[in-house]
Amino acid sequence: MEFLFEIEGANFSVAGNASSTIKRALKQRDVDPAKIKRIVVALFEAEINVVAHADHGTIRVLIEDHQVQMFVKDFGPGIEDVKEAMREGYSTASNSVREMGFGAGMGLPNIKRNADVFEIESIKGLGTNAHIIIYL
Amino acid sequence: MKLSEIIKNLDIVVLNAANEDADITSAYASDLLSDVMGNAQAEELWITMQTHKNVAAIASLKDIPAVVLINNGKPDEDMLAHAKLENVAVLVTNLACYEFCAKLYNLINCEL
Amino acid sequence: MLMNEIIKRIEARPVCGDVCSLRTDDFEFAFASDLMSDVLRLTYEKTMLVTGLCNVQTIRTAEMAEIKLIIICRGKKCDDQMFKIAKECDICLLETNYSVYRVCGELYSYGIKPLY
Numbered sequence: 001m002e003f004l005f006e007i008e009g010a011n012f013s014v015a016g017n018a019s020s021t022i023k024r025a026l027k028q029r030d031v032d033p034a035k036i037k038r039i040v041v042a043l044f045e046a047e048i049n050v051v052a053h054a055d056h057g058t059i060r061v062l063i064e065d066h067q068v069q070m071f072v073k074d075f076g077p078g079i080e081d082v083k084e085a086m087r088e089g090y091s092t093a094s095n096s097v098r099e100m101g102f103g104a105g106m107g108l109p110n111i112k113r114n115a116d117v118f119e120i121e122s123i124k125g126l127g128t129n130a131h132i133i134i135y136l
Numbered sequence: 137m138k139l140s141e142i143i144k145n146l147d148i149v150v151l152n153a154a155n156e157d158a159d160i161t162s163a164y165a166s167d168l169l170s171d172v173m174g175n176a177q178a179e180e181l182w183i184t185m186q187t188h189k190n191v192a193a194i195a196s197l198k199d200i201p202a203v204v205l206i207n208n209g210k211p212d213e214d215m216l217a218h219a220k221l222e223n224v225a226v227l228v229t230n231l232a233c234y235e236f237c238a239k240l241y242n243l244i245n246c247e248l
Numbered sequence: 249m250l251m252n253e254i255i256k257r258i259e260a261r262p263v264c265g266d267v268c269s270l271r272t273d274d275f276e277f278a279f280a281s282d283l284m285s286d287v288l289r290l291t292y293e294k295t296m297l298v299t300g301l302c303n304v305q306t307i308r309t310a311e312m313a314e315i316k317l318i319i320i321c322r323g324k325k326c327d328d329q330m331f332k333i334a335k336e337c338d339i340c341l342l343e344t345n346y347s348v349y350r351v352c353g354e355l356y357s358y359g360i361k362p363l364y
């Protein structure tokens with residue numbers, strides 16, 4: 001099963017809707033709840049990062065028999081130093097993003113913790129591509 | 137209760153010593169700077185996981201004597217420098233927010 | 249013990265879901281934060297969230313983290329969109345004028361344990 005979502009930067013009122021849709025789809029397929037939680041936490045963090053840090057982006061989710069793959073692609077400022085960005089507590093979130101309840105610098109570490117495979121590539125000034133896999 | 141006594145009674149590391157004689161009767165736990173600006177009272181201890189410079193600036197503006205960084209938070213360099221300049225104590229605990237608030241609340245209110 | 253007792257103690261208003269009939273056994277733990285990625289570190293289910301963040305993201309985060317009770321502090325009021333999502337996800341909401349600090353202090357005295 002394949003899902004596609006368009007994500008708008010800075011629009012926090014609908015941020016998380018994609019992850020919520022995926023959660024429902026996984027529940028319907030009777031996926032193990034512990035796995036569902038890992039999948040949706042990772043996806044939600046990636047979705048929020050597009051809203052918080054990028055201009056716009058897309059999310060593609062492939063639910064397969066043995067794994068769930070998530071492709072999160074955005075156009076925006078990109079990440080200068082991905083290794084540094086992965087560090088717990090590192091955040092460049094703006095004041096307005098912090099007032100929305102984000103900017104702890106925990107998002108990427110949370111994705112890493114929950115994913116079986118997490119690859120992230122970024123070009124400064126262009127955007128960011130993340131690929132997340134969780135095995136079922 | 138005096139700040140120095142709170143430091144003695146709870147597991148706290150002092151990164152910037154200041155206002156040890158301040159009398160603390162309450163605290164404000166928040167990571168939302170606007171809430172602290174709007175609602176925190178002078179002389180309250182501020183408990184937060186935010187570690188950037190604005191924290192020191194707001195603490196000083198609001199006459200908050202000390203900031204406690206939870207989860208073993210490490211202040212950004214400019215936060216610590218600003219706190220020193222503005223005479224705001226910077227304390228660190230390895231507890232998360234809930235447990236630190238709970239212990240501090242009990243400590244202060246048992247004394248009262 | 250029924251949650252009702254705690255609700256009275258923190259002068260909370262149940263604004264979504266049947267909170268009063270819940271039992272404290274359903275909530276062994278509490279976690280307090282205003283930053284949602286901090287909440288998403290949680291791995292244990294029987295946890296209530298104490299927060300001053302009052303927006304749709306608070307509810308979405310609870311949805312992802314499987315948190316079934318949120319105590320919204322500092323006198324903030326939930327809006328209709330929050331109620332709608334909370335109902336869909338079976339999440340109970342309490343509002344109180346108390347601060348996060350005070351709510352944590354009171355919950356602890358009822359034996360609600362810290363998660364970390």
Ligand SMILES: Nc1ncnc2c1ncn2[C@@H]1O[C@H](COP(=O)(O)OP(=O)(O)OP(=O)(O)O)[C@@H](O)[C@H]1O
Nearest residue numbers: 049053085091092093102103104105106107108285
């Ligand atoms: N999609 C993105 N585009 C541009 N920069 C990003 C993106 N994702 C992450 N970053 C950068 O990496 C940093 C760390 O990201 P991470 O998700 O760990 O923390 P955060 O988003 O700042 O806060 P939190 O996720 O805890 O709410 C961000 O502050 C930002 O600088």
Ligand SMILES: [Mg+2]
Nearest residue numbers: 048049107108
């Ligand atoms: Mg993030």
